[in-house]
Amino acid sequence: MLATIHRAENTDSREHLLAIFNSFAELGDIVFLPLHPRTKHKLEEYGLTEIVQKADHIKIVEPVSYLEMLLLEKHAKTIVTDFGGVQKEAYFAKVPCLTLRTEMEWVETVEVGCNRLVNLLEEDWAEVIQQF
Known part of the structure; x- marks a missing residue:
């Protein structure tokens, strides 16, 4: 699974x-996460880095270039994101995508069934991804 998390609505909320x-941490699959500096800072600020350190299947790397990200997307089994551009790129790469937001720009990706909008506080998205 490829993940990108950086939007204020997610990072500014502990x-x-x-x-x-x-x-x-609950998922059994490897989570490959190019960590945005904003997200890294907030994990440290909120004291959440231990969650990541305990889960050896969460692979955190430095941010990647645009072309590297496209390659990662192309080869991902699933993408979890809160970023609009990645949603559309997942569609083009034909990779299922979960969008961790309450609204999105690319509603057509949901309409064709390759993307699912997940409200973090109302749904267990780890369970949703197993069914997706």
């Missing part, structure tokens, strides 16, 4: 980041 990283 509750959202906790829900995201607890779900990553």
Whole structure:
């Protein structure tokens, strides 16, 4: 699974980041996460880095270039994101995508069934991804 998390609505909320990283920790699949500096800072600020450190299947790397990200997307089994551009790229790469937001720009990706909008505080998205 490829993941990208950086939007303020997720990173500026300890509750959202906790829900995201607890779900990553619960998953059995490898989570490859190019970590945005904003997200890294907030994990440290909220004292959530231990969750990541305990889950050896969460592979955190430095941010990647645009072309590297496209390659990662192309070869991912699933993508979890809160970023609009990645949603559309997942569609073009034909990779299922979960969008961790309450609204999105690319509603057509949901309409064709390759993307699913997940409200973090109302749904267990780790369970949703198993069914997706």
